[in-house]
Amino acid sequence: MEEKNNTIVIDGKAIAQQIKDEIKKEVSDIIDSGKRPPHLVAVIVGEDGASLSYVASKEKQSKEVGFTSSVYRFPNTIKEEDLINTIDFLNQDDEVDGFIVQLPLPKHINEQRIIERIDPKKDVDGFHPSNGGRMMYNMPAFIPATPMGITSMLKRSNIETVGKHCVVLGRSNIVGTPLSVLMSRNNSDTNCTVTLCHSKTQNLKEICLSADILIVAIGKPEFVKEDMVKNGAVVIDVGIHRIEDKTKEKGYRIVGDVAFEEVKNKCSYISPVPGGVGMLTVVSLLQNTLKAYKKEVYQ
Secondary structure (H helix, E strand, O other), X not given: OEEEOOEEEOOHHHHHHHHHHHHHHHHHXXXXXXXXXXXXXXEEEOOOHHHHHHHHHHHHHHHHOOOEEEEEEEOOOOOHHHHHHHHHHHXXXXXXXXXXXXOOOOOOOOHHHHHHHOOHHHEOOOOOHHHHHHHHOOOOOOOOXXXXXXXXXXXXXXXXXXXXXXXXXXXXXXXXXXXXXXXXXXXXXXXXEEEEEOOOOOOHHHHHHOOOEEEEOOOOXXXXXXXXXXXXXXXXXXXXXXXXXXXXXXXXXXXOOEOHHHHHHHXXXXXXXXXXXXXXXXXXXXXXXXXXXXXXXXX
């Protein structure tokens, strides 16, 4: 972790590497015992740059920890029924432990239908309603990767959470809503009082100022300013945006949902963008795949 004026900048890359080293050791032991390694599959439709980059990262990091990694690539023009047939094939393949269908999908494909077609036992993205329901009731479940990564980041940074007021900005099904459930859970790693905010929340600035832990996943570049953060707060930035900046060689810079340079000096801890939460997302997917392989969620 890097310190700036007594503010600790959380090193997401170092935490991710620590977890990957643990997974790699376990996979090595599995292979040494004569068993096959875990197998993670990614399904991608189209040529969206961000999606291609994310899937490439999943493939690379899967191989780094010793997993078998496969990618199914389809054109934007694929018919919904053909994609469903692929999902059915992966559901039935005993050599595949977990798979993800990279979102977003083309508009002619019903995303919810696709998500619900995935076998919950192989749903390592944690998007199937069965896993959402199991998580809600504190049953074993595959947790969505970004919320899971955030809780790992807090735990491995030794950030005190018990009894703290956690404000989550953003209520998406992928991040904000499941994260609000996890952060309120009665265990030693979370156990917060949680306020879930969104675009219609009144007195948003005042609520943010009351947060001991502020987790920002609102999808707006540099939305959280210095006057929204109380002294000593922990700030976790989930957003990532490319904004024009002609002073940079590439003509743009990468920012999060938090105005980092403004906010950093008020925080006890802050996660940077890039190099923060994003580093933990793929690693959480690997953790879920290992759980699927070991049948820790669904017996």
